[in-house]
Amino acid sequence: MALVLHAQTTNKNAYKALIAAKYSDVNVKLVENFEMGVSNKTPEFLKMNPLGKVPVLETPDGPIFESNAIARYVTRQKENNPLYGCTLIEYAQIEQWIDFTSLEVDPHIAHWFYPRFVGYAIYHPQAEEAAIAGLKRALGALNTHLASNTFLVGHAVTLADVIMTCNLYVGFSHIMTKTFTSEFPHVERYFWTMVNQPNVNTVLGEVKQTESVIPISSAKKAAPAKAKPKSEPKKEQPKPKVEDAAEEEEAPKPKPKNPLDLLPPSKMILDEWKRLYSNTKTNFREVAIKGFWDMYDPEGYSLWFCDYKYNDENTVSFVTLNKVGGFLQRMDLARKYAFGKMLVIGSEGPYKVKGLWLFRGQEIPQFIIDECYDMELYEWTKVDLSDEAQKERVNQMIEDQEPFEGEVLHAGSTNKNAYKALIAAKYSDVNVKLVENFEMGVSNKTPEFLKMNPMGKVPVLETPDGCIFESNAIARYVTRQKENNPLYGCSLIEYAQIEQWIDFASLEVDTYISRWFYPRVGYTIYLPPPAEEAAIAGLKRALGALNTHLSSNTFLVGHAVTLADIIMTCNLYPGFCNVITKNFSSEFPHVERYFWTMVNQPNVSTVLGEVKQAESVVPISSAKKAVPAKVSAKAKPKSEPKKEQPKVEEPAEEEEAPKPKPKNPLDLLPPSKMILDEWKRLYSNTKTNFREVAIKGFWDMYDPEGYSLWFCDYKYNDENTVSFVTLNKVGGFLQRMDLARKYAFGKMLVIGSEGPYKVKGLWLFRGQEIPQFIIDECYDMELYEWTKVDLSDEAQKERVNQMIEDQEPFEGEALLDAKCFK
Structure with missing residues (x-):
């Protein structure tokens, strides 16, 4: 059933739902002949929205108003819809930008545009100036974000982009001239990118930027203020002198001491460590790292690892570096009490950001948490110095060791099983280092290697958490290092x-x-x-x-x-x-x-590297040819061939007679008044008046005791993006259903004028359930949702008629193809 949207065809808030529906493959139908000011004042409409505001979405579960809520509802119709992102943080960012466009962009455009346009609101110059200033602030923030992002969240269109574009559409079309928008070049680029997306363009049509601000309507101009008498200026009183006010102020209170200054003295002098770090140019491990641990006071200081929570966002190098630089600037307030190292890791985006911090005291100082908002963007873990691995990680971070935190792969450089992990690492931006000078037959026989893999097989991956062997397991491990890895x-x-x-x-x-x-x-x-x-x-x-x-x-x-x-x-x-x-x-x-x-x-x-196909099959090495069987020293008598006497027929004589093939359980059901072959002949031979002849004949023949009807819906329609692949998929299903030809009749519809296509079906089966042998033998069955038809429901009965008849449009959409199993 199509969702019905009540709004006029030019309503920008209706566009949000219509565009979301296009992206989500959801059938939303705009109600016909909607007239604003008339249709939305009827008792029927006011039952759906007592405020009479548009749009309203009519759904099987009840009406929904508020355009953003409608767009969200449409988006949620599709499971795991990419319009809502792929992670929890993306979902939150999408909602953040929906709120931004609704509270910052849309209101200022509305306060500038509507008072000018046929008097939708009272026009006042000062109010307009305030609206323009507010819009410029909002577009400035949006422009900054879009400087390093094509879309608002991630690398594809989301619901936030749909709603933002619909809100900007009114501005670009009526009041935001090229002169105005040229101040925000990234917003311009973004808007034209969005309106030219196919799913957006089909709804909005051709979009043209206004050449001038729409003129002011005379309908609702604000009345000018009444003139005041000339004596009015006497109300102005001379301002008191600043010096007088200053004389009455209390003396400033002394600034309270930082709690860290009240801690017991520490043997570690932070500035001494900072000087040692800065001045050590060579032998860093022997000088600076050793010096650090000599100075370190675990009673007076604590060490902390930090990991940026949202590394998936770090796709652009300079943006990531600026992000880290901004964090360090804002940490300036802690310079007296802290030392930190921040690493940006990876050869290409998304980049990982990790850090090591030395803080005065046993906890992260509260004033830093309060003042530096970046702190909550990181996961903080206190270093456990009893763990040698963590202590070594501290050394590596102070030293800027490269590669950092890479797994070590033990294998030869030409080992095809090692290539699996190395390629997976490239795709996943995981640091995997191939061990140097690995010699097969030598390196894999050492006691150290055999501790990692007692079989001595390669490759083996050495990780901080232990060793992994078996090449596919290693490749899986590397792949899992990246969250939500495609x-x-x-x-x-x-x-x-x-x-x-x-x-x-x-x-x-x-x-x-x-x-x-x-x-x-x-x-x-x-x-x-x-x-x-x-x-x-x-x-x-x-x-x-x-x-x-x-x-x-x-x-x-x-x-x-x-x-x-x-x-x-x-x-x-x-x-x-x-x-x-x-x-x-x-x-x-x-x-x-x-x-x-x-x-x-x-x-x-x-x-x-370069791959060349073999021109000939590699020749046989003489090293390990099989030794031919030795001939016995004593010659066998000529009667030896008698051993060939047993024939195939003789063992067959000893076999039991084949048992009769067991009957199909469906053949044991009570006889049915419906003769399936008669229905199939009627279906095939009816060329005209299909409803009056074939459909009527079906219901006359149908035996609800002996047969059952089932709807099926393909579970993974998102995959059906290519028409011929989808048709082949359905054709293959029908071929594999051949085992059920004696007991079933089916119709399969491929729906949609463009991908992704929907696949739906109707099946008539002998008996009251889907036959078990079909479920067991035809693996396609589990790819569909199966629903038994309720014939007491006239709507379901009519849907059966439409599917048998290949009615087009079906459920509001064109048919790409209809296939019959008979």
Whole structure:
């Protein structure tokens, strides 16, 4: 059911909901022939909003007024809607900018525009000047924020941008001329970026900036003040002299001492440490770090780590550096009592900000918390000096050690399993350092290495929390270092699909490449040709399945690189370089395209370097060929072939006769008056008057005791952005439902004129529940929400009719396609 919006077609507050609906794939219909001043004064409208204000959204659960509330409601119709951000902090920032635009931008535009426009409010010059000044302050703050941000929050349009744009729209169209807005160039750039977003443009249409401020209407000008008598100025009294007032003031009270000055004296002289730090240019560990611990007084001072809470925001280097610089400036009030180191970490955004602070006393001084608002932007952790790892971290931060806090990967520089973690680290902005001078067969046999992995296998990742082996586990660990890492997808189903393809890459692709490649280079015994042939056949089956999937997908899951792609690429890499020639890979063109796409991704190519496909299969090494079976010294008699006497038929004679195939439980149900094949024939043969013939015939035949009707809705419509992929997905589902042809009839609709497309269906099943064998055999079933049709509900019954008939528009939207299972 469409949500109905009561407002005129030019109402900027209605635009908020309409644009949010476009982004959210929600059906919102603007009521027809709405006339402001008439439609909003009817008893029906006043029941929805007693104030008579527009817009009002009519929903199945009741009406909603207030335009921002309506826009929020529409946005929430879509689960995990990116219009509301991806994290708690993004959600809070979106709400912050919604409030800013509603309390700072919109009111000042309204107080400037409405008094000028046909007398919506009384016009007064001083009030207008105040409105313009207030708007300039608001746009100045907005301009500063947009100097380093394309959108208000994050890197994509959110609900805050939708509402801000609708509020600015009135200003740009009527009063904010080019001369006025040129003071705010980033706001200008932002506004034109937003109004040219497709989902915004389809609602607003062409937007033109006003060339002049709209003239003042004569309807409601403020009445001029009455003239006062000439004697009026006598009321002005001479101002008292400043000196007189000063004489009456009390003498200033002495400034109270800082509580830190009242602490017992400390053996650590802070200024001495600061001088040592500043003057040490060489041998920093031996001089400055040693000197620090010699001076340090744990009774008089405390050490604290700080971690910036919102590192995801730190996408632009100079903005991040300015942020840290501003913090240090505001900490100037603590110069007498503190020493600090702030590190900005990362080669590219988002950058991490971490710090180490030495404070007088055992707690962070309260006056710093009160005066420096930045303090609450960081997580503060007191250093535990009994923990050697924390003490070493203090040393590293004082020293500016680089790399800082990187995990160490033990493997050779050409190890394809090490590449998984190194590439994942590039995508995740995690510092992973490959250990130097690692020699396979030597380094991995040392007692130190075997403590990390008793198997002696590589790679092993050494972390502050312990060691990790198994290359896929290491890659997962590195990926998880970044919160909400897109390498792990954006939804539960994407996460599951990524794990699915990681397993496929490991168990199907890597296994068969290894069985083909490693015996040839002497890593394992080269067995007779049938073993290699079996490996090649297995690899072809795996690449065939992968090729089919990639025929309609650029990447394995979604529309961007994920951890599954990294692991798949690293597993394909030795194959393409050593055994998979062009002649071999040409059978799998989509795999070829995918592999070369992946190895040319910047984060991949920086690790792998230049990749060249093998021109021929690597030759067989003589090192570990299988030894042929020895022939017995004594010659066997010629009668030996008699051992071949047993034939296949003989064991078959001993087998039991095959048991009859068990009947399908649906065949054991009581007979039904509905003959399914008769309905299918009627459906197929009805070409005209479909309602009168086929629909009527369906209900005449339908047996509610022997059959049941079910609606299904695809759970992950957000993925359906490409039309042919969506149609193939539905076609594949219907193919896999072939096992139910004797017991079912179905209609599947693909809805929408552009992606993401919605997939909905109607199914008629034998029995009162969805047959269990279909649920067990057809994995697509769990991808849909299933709802049994309630035939006592006329609306649901009519929906059944519409789906059988392929009615268009269906539920307010065009049909891309309708498929029938019969």
